Amino acid sequence: MASDPRPLSPHLQIYRWQLTSVLSILHRSAGLALTLGAILLVWWFAAAADGPQAYAGVQAFLGSWLGRLLLFGWSLALFYHLCNGLRHLWWDTGRGFELKTAYASGWTVVGATILLTLIAWTLGLASWRG
Amino acid sequence: MAPPRLRSPLSRAIGLGSAKEGVAHWWAQRVTALALVPLTLWLVIAVIELAGADRARLVDWVHHPLPAVLLILLLTATFYHGALGLQVVIEDYVENETLRLGLLIVMRLAAILLAVLGVFAVIKLSLGA
Numbered sequence: 001m002a003s004d005p006r007p008l009s010p011h012l013q014i015y016r017w018q019l020t021s022v023l024s025i026l027h028r029s030a031g032l033a034l035t036l037g038a039i040l041l042v043w044w045f046a047a048a049a050d051g052p053q054a055y056a057g058v059q060a061f062l063g064s065w066l067g068r069l070l071l072f073g074w075s076l077a078l079f080y081h082l083c084n085g086l087r088h089l090w091w092d093t094g095r096g097f098e099l100k101t102a103y104a105s106g107w108t109v110v111g112a113t114i115l116l117t118l119i120a121w122t123l124g125l126a127s128w129r130g
Numbered sequence: 131m132a133p134p135r136l137r138s139p140l141s142r143a144i145g146l147g148s149a150k151e152g153v154a155h156w157w158a159q160r161v162t163a164l165a166l167v168p169l170t171l172w173l174v175i176a177v178i179e180l181a182g183a184d185r186a187r188l189v190d191w192v193h194h195p196l197p198a199v200l201l202i203l204l205l206t207a208t209f210y211h212g213a214l215g216l217q218v219v220i221e222d223y224v225e226n227e228t229l230r231l232g233l234l235i236v237m238r239l240a241a242i243l244l245a246v247l248g249v250f251a252v253i254k255l256s257l258g259a
Contacts (some may be wrong), residue, residue: 008188028215031212031215031219032215032216032219034212035212035215035216038205038208038209038212038244039244041205041208041248042205042247042248042251045201045248045251045252045255046247046248046251048185048188048189048251048255049250049251049252049254049255055185055188056185057185058178059182063182072241075174078170078174081172082167082170085163085166085167087165088163089160089163091159109218120174120178123178124177124178124181125181127178127179127180127181127182128181128182129182
């Protein structure tokens with residue numbers, strides 16, 4: 001507020017990027033992305049319930065490059081939010097706040113997210129073709 | 131030495147804190163998160179198995195009671211958890227009070243609409259169609 005020129009704390013861009021803060025904002029972004037994924041899931045079931053024609057439309061879209069890109073983003077966001085959500089639940093028990101532990105759990109989440117996404121797509125693409 | 135009491139006896143008795151809503155939101159977010167851990171892992175496995183499936187295979191799968199019930203629980207918990215999360219995001223970033231209230235109402239109604247649509251579709255697929 002211009003009329004009340006009190007000192008402000010430094011803005012976000014002043015601080016150096018660090019794993020803990022990046023993962024924190026990514027958790028929120030992934031959550032937002034997942035609400036879009038949930039809409040996709042409802043669309044899939046609603047189309048199936050509507051009839052074969054609507055279902056074929058969804059399947060064609062999901063098979064397109066845009067559909068696959070959305071599915072890939074959805075799976076990445078899902079695994080990240082899941083793994084980091086478990087990290088949050090662990091924090092809720094009052095544990096894991098030491099700097100070293102917070103970084104170790106953060107990197108574990110990053111690794112687990114990449115691993116789970118790769119496994120899911122390897123199995124998923126095999127099942128898609130099979 | 132006991133910490134100084136900054137809250138009035140009435141405020142302490144009501145126990146809702148400065149946000150006037152207590153810890154209900156916090157708890158609901160955590161409990162739905164806990165429920166969603168196994169449900170999500172189950173959905174991922176199911177979606178992998180159903181990748182590229184035709185409608186007949188999907189219908190055949192949802193005909194079984196367990197997948198149908200788990201899907202309904204998943205959809206309910208997902209949109210409940212999602213609405214709680216979106217609520218915090220809106221409260222954090224939307225400064226204009228009128229817009230904030232409007233967005234909160236629209237977001238909640240949309241979450242209910244989508245959850246009911248999904249649950250109804252699963253029931254319809256499971257029992258008939």
